Amino acid sequence: MGSSELLAKIKHGGNIPKHIAIIMDGNGRWAENRKLPRTEGHRAGMKAVREVIEGSMEAGVEVLTLFAFSKENWKRPRLETDALMGLLRLYIRKEKRKLQEKGVEVHVLGDLTDVGKNTREAISEIVDETSGGGNLRLNLMLSYSGRDDVVQACRVFMEEVLQGELELADLNEEVLSHRLFTSGIPDPDLLIRTSGEFRVSNFMLWQIAYTELSIVDTLWPEFSREQLFEVISDYQLRDRRFGMISGQDDLDIGRIN
Numbered sequence: 001m002g003s004s005e006l007l008a009k010i011k012h013g014g015n016i017p018k019h020i021a022i023i024m025d026g027n028g029r030w031a032e033n034r035k036l037p038r039t040e041g042h043r044a045g046m047k048a049v050r051e052v053i054e055g056s057m058e059a060g061v062e063v064l065t066l067f068a069f070s071k072e073n074w075k076r077p078r079l080e081t082d083a084l085m086g087l088l089r090l091y092i093r094k095e096k097r098k099l100q101e102k103g104v105e106v107h108v109l110g111d112l113t114d115v116g117k118n119t120r121e122a123i124s125e126i127v128d129e130t131s132g133g134g135n136l137r138l139n140l141m142l143s144y145s146g147r148d149d150v151v152q153a154c155r156v157f158m159e160e161v162l163q164g165e166l167e168l169a170d171l172n173e174e175v176l177s178h179r180l181f182t183s184g185i186p187d188p189d190l191l192i193r194t195s196g197e198f199r200v201s202n203f204m205l206w207q208i209a210y211t212e213l214s215i216v217d218t219l220w221p222e223f224s225r226e227q228l229f230e231v232i233s234d235y236q237l238r239d240r241r242f243g244m245i246s247g248q249d250d251l252d253i254g255r256i257n
């Protein structure tokens with residue numbers, strides 16, 4: 001099926017996920033398969049980023065979250081981390097205008113303390129210039145760690161307690177959620193990981209509690225909007241139960257109690 005048929009199929013197929021998160025993995029292997037330096041794989045991955053942004057907008061997805069760089073990725077050789085930050089700056093320079101015109105609002109979430117000044121400036125520009133875009137919210141997760149996200153949220157909460165703004169007894173899931181980097185965004189409905197690895201690598205650990213998972217073998221540079229639509233089509237067949245039983249609705253819960 002071509003991309004327009006697949007798009008029509010998912011549009012008629014039921015629920016479009018509101019929030020899709022993607023662990024964009026396999027750039028290094030894509031390059032190694034071609035006897036190219038790993039950084040060429042990261043460069044090639046930019047095309048797939050464009051594909052999923054456009055595909056998400058066509059499908060009517062509201063929030064797209066892309067894992068661009070993990071906190072643990074700082075442990076890679078300096079040559080590679082420098083190249084990745086350079087590519088991020090290049091991406092921002094090349095795509096900023098287009099994203100703004102399309103109404104994509106870009107957010108960059110993570111611990112940016114180790115990110116260099118030039119990159120931080122580029123990030124501020126894209127965030128400021130795309131602010132208010134109402135067609136898609138794009139979260140680029142940079143120097144992000146799911147555990148770190150929870151720890152920093154706890155710190156924020158404890159600070160508020162120390163300041164006397166909240167009490168210890170105020171802590172609950174909602175209060176903690178609102179102090180995560182993803183505050184105010186619904187949890188992902190669908191998490192896609194490319195390159196066939198069956199792990200979450202410290203990504204959004206809190207937020208994916210009830211997220212549907214989809215692992216695809218494709219290496220990230222080859223991921224296309226057709227594949228995104230195929231994954232959404234598969235998602236539409238899932239029975240999300242959230243701990244209840246099939247077909248149960250809120251009224252049923254009332255009856256049981």
Ligand code: IPE
Binds near residue numbers: 025069084195
């Ligand atoms: C994903 O590709 C991009 C980042 C982690 C920044 P990898 O660089 O992890 O590629 P593989 O997993 O080595 O193939």
Ligand code: IPE
Binds near residue numbers: 024026068070073
């Ligand atoms: C996860 O991929 C991080 C990103 C995609 C940015 P990794 O390649 O770093 O994960 P591991 O090391 O295979 O678990």
Ligand code: MG
Binds near residue numbers: 026027
């Ligand atoms: Mg990898």
